[in-house]
Amino acid sequence: MDRSLHSLRELQLLMFGMANSNLADIYSFLKACRCPQLERLFVQLPTNTYDSFTTNYLEVAEEEPPEGGLENLWSAKMTNFKGYRNEIRLVDFLLRKASCLNKLFLIAPKEVLPQVHRKVHSEALPHFLKTDVSRLERASVTAQIIFDESVSPQSQPLHSEVFVRI
Incomplete structure (x- = not known):
């Protein structure tokens, strides 16, 4: 069944994992619910700093990404970006399909340290990861x-509520 969210301009996805099944869920949603006016996309990835969620415990058929639907997307932001396989696959998909994209924010998780020693982890993202992502088509x-999130104040969702921190 094809559903359309014609007037949706902003979408926020709170992900509790990024296994193949989670990536497939994102693709399935974008295929089933057409959002022709979507301009801003926010994806909050899990805050864990290890890759256990990318392992599949059940065999899941891989979902093909949708062909269209991102023609008006001009801004996207992924928070808690760590450069894991499925996160990179989602970044690659957005870059290849969003023909009007101006800015893609990839914000690493903050380290879990006392407030005095806290720093933004994006400064510590490996240079090779930044280089690899920058070379994507x-x-x-x-x-x-x-x-770096501080570059643009428009990188925040219009409506935001924190439900769960994991």
Whole structure:
């Protein structure tokens, strides 16, 4: 059944894992619920700093990404980005399919340290990861990949509520 969310301009996804099944859920949603006016996408990835969620405990058929639906997407932000396999696959999908994308924010999780010693982990993202992501193919020649949240105050969702911290 094809559902359409014609007037949806902003979408926030709170992910509790990024296994193949979770990535397939994102693709399935974008296929089933058309969002032709979607301009801003926010994906909050799990805060854990280990990759246990990317392991599948059940065999899940891999979902193909949707062909269209991101024509008006001009801003996307992924928080708690660690560069795991399925996170990179989602970044690659967004870059290849969003032909109007101006900015893609990839924000690493904050380290779990006392407040005095807390620093933004994005400063510590491996250089090779930033380089690899920066080399991904892009549908939009103006698309910038930004690893620092403070660059743009528009990188926050219009409506935000924290439900669970894991």
